[in-house]
Amino acid sequence: MSPTKGTANSLRSRRAVREESALGFGDGPGPLERFSPRRLTTWVGRQRFPLAAPTWPGTVVRPAPKHTLGVDYDTAWSRRYPVRLARAVVLDNITRPLARVVASPEIRGEDALVGLEAPVIFAANHASHLDTPLLLSCLPNRFRHRTIVAAAADYFFDRRWKAIAWSFFLAAIPIERAKVNRRSAAVAAELLEDEWNLVIFPEGGRSPDGWAQPFRGGAAYLAVRTGRPVVPVHLANTRHILPKGRTALRPTHTTVTFGQPLWPGEGEDSRKFSLRIEAAVAVLANEETTDWWTARKAAADGTTPSLQGPDVATWRRSWALEPHPGDRVETTGPNEDGLKPDSRRPTWPKRPS
Amino acid sequence: MKSLVLERNVARFAASRVASLIGSGRGAGVGPLRLLDATAPEPLGSDWFPVKVLLSGICGSDLATVDGRTSRYFEDMVSFPFVPGHEVVGVLESDGVDAHGQPLVAGTRVVIEPVLGCAPRAIEPRCPHCAEEHQGLCGNIAFGRLAPGLQTGFCTDTGGGWSEAGLMAHRSQLHAVPEGFSDRDAVMVEPTACAVHAALSADIHEGDTVAVLGAGTLGLATVAALNTLVRPETGHSLIVGAKHPAQRQQAARFGADMVVPPDQLARAVRRQSGSLVLGGRLTEGAHVVFDCVGTSESIAESLALLRPRGRVVLVGMPGRVSVDLAPLWHKELSITGAYAYGQETTIRSGAPRSARTFELAMEVVATHHLGELVTASYPLERYEEALAHAGAAGRRGATKIVFDLAKSGRNPSIRPDGKGTP
């Protein structure tokens, strides 16, 4: 386009825009007139009503907004048949192959699920965003396509697009991390009764430092309320796939360990049951680093290392998790502090960052 | 000294015909009309007097001639080469005598009654029409001592108005310009006389509905003539179809009861006459329609506007037309022409009165200041522009375009407001 022609063009379009300004089309050059993402965003930002949403007159009292996000987001649509079908296609053809490549999961204890009747609650430790797709990918077929995921309402459901994306891809439902919200718990319980399996991360969020956080009562509460079993699951090494502060995925070998389903005992309250679940996951963690027999013994002795790590200074907790040059992988028990300096060392050699 | 001369040249006639398709008056540049050096016409006899032309109008028939659109009917009624221009106000160059036998001194302003009947042709005895002073109907227009030519401005011997060299006028053609008339008023007398003749020949009765189709010079002059000469006796209602806003204002000023765009004329006539509509025609309608356009369409529309036994008066010069005459037959309509002038009988306050058409025309011009219809004047040299302007007069807010022979070589004076004197 010659410069003169360009000028003429922009003149024309500006005039056109002026003429249409009565219609509310914004001023300035159109979006396609020498395209660049930056121009586009400024152009979009400059639009006014009706291209942009109207502003509210200052003279009109604005009614309290109706909450349709967060815990109040209605995910019913994501469980309709066509959406389930679309999700299944994505899960089987995109998510699972990707999970294979990125996480190369080794699945252990799958036999614990044999003969187990749906619906069940999968309670897992939580170290990475990738835990959920990984876990979903690793579930046996009969569970995989009828499983919903309890996701933090304040993180996954705070924007409409996020709410839509997570409900679609993961069949996520919003729950509150801090406490048992009556509405979200009711929804989850209802869905369990409706034969949906539930994945829940009882820590209430991703681990801030690699060590687990105390398990909250949600999973136990639902199990007690619905009388369904909880399958403890341990996910190992996932936090190395997407370390904090990095955007690129780092393929890592991971392990997914399923434990024996736990049934809430007669008259057992959810707090106690929650501790049981946490302990079960801790045994699985121990089993992943040692072997089944060692872990059982430790469990019997009550010496299973805590998932939450030692109660020491922050740097030592971190130190304990990070691999050290020259360390060897040992399968010895914990030292006197309960620390296993090398136990979590990745099998993949660490690249210089 | 220049004059515009029309020569017989078949090729040029054909060319102008083609050029006129672009627009009326456009034939001037390529047609048979040429600007030549001219000498005054030869003296023709003792009853003929030289007249120096002041203003000479461009008439619709002139445009048709220049454009080569004139009906071949007139072919033998003209003699080539001739100087066009029959709407003339001029100054007598010698002492003379007017049509009534009154002496006129040199320098008197005169208007020419252009018909060349028995008297100017020195035919004795006069034909029955000339004997009754209806010169317009004279059939001797190609005979006698003059070359053929139905009017001054179509005859090679007399000269015509579009000439700086002047023309020769017979005493029977001369009318002194009344006191108080501007040149522009005077040049309007001839076209007004045509309108007066049409208005008086239409046989309008009391309470009739009258429609005028077209609001060019003739249409407006007809409106004025009807208003001055006929309405006081008949009280008819007058509806005018006028295309252009200036025309509508003028028609209203000249006394039309209702002025509407041409496409609304039928509706207006229908409502005025309380008529029903059958097959796109009015069942009742107007008593008289003056067709001041003269095309197939205008004549067909005029017929559609008429009540049974109504009358169309063709004021504009028509040519070959194609019209469905079934309504004419079925409703017993008449189509009459109205050409030129002569002696008229009018009813004034119940009593008949006889007068020359030209005298009545002067009355109309005086009453309505028709000189204001002269909107632009051009020197001869700019004749192409002048004719184009005349051809698009209505659209350009003009009515009558004239040549100003006194100011050849100067710029045209265009007065769209019609004010002032040329």
Add this chain to the structure above:
Amino acid sequence: MSPRPGFVLDVDSSTPPTLFWRGERFSLEKLPEGSRVIYAPEPLEPLKDPVAAIRHALTHPVGDQKPLPDLLFPGMKLTIAFDDISLPLPPMERPDIRQMVIEQVLDMAATAGVDDVELIVALALHRRMTEPELRHAIGDRVYDAFAPNGLLTQHDAEDPDALTHLGLTDQGEDVEINKRAAESDLLVYVNINLVAMDGGHKSVATGLASYKSLLHHHNPATMVASKSFMDQHRSELHSANWRMGRLIKESGVNIFQIETTLNNDTFPEAFSFLQKREWEWKARDRVNYLASAAALNRTPPRVARGIFHNIKAPHRMTSVQAGEVEAVHKITTENVWAQQGVEVEGQTDILTMGLPYISPYNVNSILNPILVACLGLGYFFNLYRGKPLVREGGVLIMTHPTTPDFNPVHHPSYIDFFEQVLTETTDPVVMSEQFEEAFATDPWYRHLYRTGHAYHGVHPFYMWYWCAHALNHLGAVIIVGGDAKTVHRLGFRSATTLTDALEMARDVVGPSPSLTHIHTPPILMADVK
């Protein structure tokens, strides 16, 4: 959520532009800060079971009237008259209220063994309805049962054989109404009350009257004295009708009046943004607006007209009452007010309004320039009770393309009125003296009115008289975006943009005028304090 009442918005700098109708188009216009915009109340909840409500009304009449079944007996002469095409606006989705009511009335008549039943469209001087329009209004069942036997007729105000002169009122007004209606044992009138002007004695005294009778109240003097004609108690138009109505009653015509009201749910889903407050427009409303505005700007007016006149409104019935005329109408008026009333504080210097594509007189037709004037100065201007929205000497600004387009079938005399009367005068009094009679008695107009689908020859005069009060009251009228020549012919001033119009208005009302915009449709009635 219960429907919100009407609302007067104070425009501030955060207020989004306001929707203005422009005939078959619309635009968003930024109003000056400090302007007011009046919004109609939201649609009221409709009756849950309209049929049951109708039956209840028929069997529980109000005022001095017996239940309908008690009035029906074998061998009687029963006439059912109903409102014509001018109501409601836009025409409602099927089933039309008239159909629902008439079916119930006929049901009761059949039960009572009534044989002699006729239906009459009470169209006064309006155009006759076409078959599809009638089918839409009264339903196929009723149409097929009555029309083929000639028992469905359209009132003819020019048929001397079908009119009865009942006498003169105490003011000397002729009362001449439809003969069949007058001679029936019972006249059931089925009304739709869209605006407060409709109904009451006006139903029969106007809807079934002759030209001679209408003449007494359809004239400039009456209209100037009707302030406004939407307010029955301050309307000379209504006083005259009430006098006539009482005379009709005294003459022994037994009228069983059935009046209904509608909610103002005016536009279907795709156009619902037209009745929403702009700052509450959802993304979908904005998309609908942008798409339809852009499309309509590129659509020839003819096509756009076709699209709009195909719109059927989702109006629903909010009340039905039956019985004695005055008692019924009192309730009806209250119900109309409940739906349309908006309280407005004080008058304004400048009143702006966007004129839509439709008025009562151009359903399935063209809103010609005379109807533009009537819609703005007649209808919208008069949507007030108490004082007019705009102060005396104030300015009215309307947006409409106002092209000189006419429907020659429906409005033949309008064309002549436009070309032959408005070119002479725009003064209602002068035109009524000089031209009205000629138009009213014109045999061709009469023929078209009686046999075709044309409004009566005199109708354009009435439209202009409707404006008389406003013309008297206003300092200037400005049409924005109209064809300038046409606007001048109407005697108004023409402006290209609203900004220009406001500048022009300042010349009339002073430098810092107050401005109020009336956001109709949906219809609202301003209660100006």
